Amino acid sequence: MNILLIKQTSLGDVLHATGHIRRVREYYPDAHLTLLTSVGAADLFHYNPHIDELISFDRYWIKYQWFRHPIVCLRHGLETMAKVRQRNYDLAIDLQGRWKTVLFLWGARAKRRVVKGRWWFATRFHQPELHALRELDGVLEVAGLPRADSQMEIHLSAKEVEFVNDQLARAGITNKRLVVLSPLSRWPTKDWALQRYRALCDALPADCAVVVTGTEDERSMMSTHLTGLATPQVVNLAGQLSLLQLAELMRRAAVVICGDSFPMHVAVACSVPVVALFAPTDERRVGPLSSESIVIRPEQGCDRCYRRRHCSNQCMARIDVSKVVAVVKQVLG
The missing domain is CATH 3.40.50.2000 (Glycogen Phosphorylase B;)
Incomplete structure (x- = not known):
């Protein structure tokens, strides 16, 4: 057949x-x-x-x-x-x-x-x-198939494991709890401000290390906004990871914090806790379904407009840093 x-x-x-x-x-x-x-x-x-x-x-x-x-x-x-x-x-x-x-x-x-x-x-x-x-x-x-488990999956090899081991060892964070940030997406309206991610990092427990992911084009922007954090160990891997290396990194995470983007789905596929920040898109249609996932969105005034470039209500800006910090600390335990 x-x-x-x-x-x-x-x-x-x-x-x-x-x-x-x-x-x-x-x-x-x-x-x-x-x-x-x-x-x-x-x-x-x-x-x-x-x-x-x-x-x-x-x-x-x-x-x-x-x-x-x-x-x-x-x-x-x-x-x-x-x-x-x-x-x-x-x-x-x-x-x-x-x-x-x-x-x-x-x-x-x-x-x-x-x-x-x-x-x-x-x-x-x-x-x-x-x-x-x-x-x-x-x-x-x-098509004639019965309902069954449809959990997303990614298959990796020893090469990805070795690469991520090497990156974390070079950064000296092998014994830290990993907090993975994937701040940016292809839609500007989905992005929580980098200054807010910076404030979030400053509030993390001392036994956490932050790893930032993204594209090569985003790398310098990440470095500019995340330099000099109170959290002593921040590793910028934006533009340094293949799709499969990203998945291997996600597998090591204590929590992944991101918007509605590919890294969110990777984290769910790897069965790790996700704190997902939503505004212009509808989490009821594309949000994470895993029990380890928590969605945060503006409490009111957001109509899930699906606008890619400009949100007149600035909905992502109305997600408060203190709320995200509280949820992340709850996940970390």
Whole structure:
């Protein structure tokens, strides 16, 4: 049996589907599973034992280069479609349901097609009011799979363990409780001010060490705002970690503090406590579901506007430092 699974877009969205990919493997243990995902998310499946074949599509490159290099972009899309069509599938499931993924579902040589959304040519499931993970459960149900555990997962190797061991040893924090901060996201409206993270760090217990994560572009900004903290041990690993190294670091954390971003989902997948700060997005749809997670959002006046660049109510600014400190200390015990 041949099965095609499609999941692209953001890293967090792709990570959401890892438990559902495992469920497909468990239900069809002898099937050949092909996954079509985005180039940026492919590393998440480097050690994944459930995938037989990985096809990657650089959707973000096409998004930003289409008008400058339309011929090259078109060629990449056609080459990816050709890879998808090399195999005949008994079942194809699009766990994303956006037009850029549905094109490949439509083009696949598949006997049955199942999609998240309202696309007319496939068996569909569309209940956007559900949490994203529960909506994916519904997609698998209409595909004929029974409900089961869909906890997210990341598979790592000894290389990631060795790398993180080395980084922590160099910083001299092997015997400290790790507090991991991932302050920034792709949406400015999701970000709690770095000055507030600084105040939070100053209030942490003395036996804690802070590790900051982010992208290479964010590294200097992190250093500027977190220099000279009362907490003596702060390690800035922004831009220094691969996706899988980030996951290994998260596994060591006593608590992860972040907004609605990929690191939040990684921490949940690693089953570590998360204090997640929410405002413009809806935690009922995309928030952490684990029992170790605590969501903090403005107590009133926030309508979950989903604006990416500018929030007229400045909702994240109305999350008080003292409240976050109290919750973090509660988690740390």
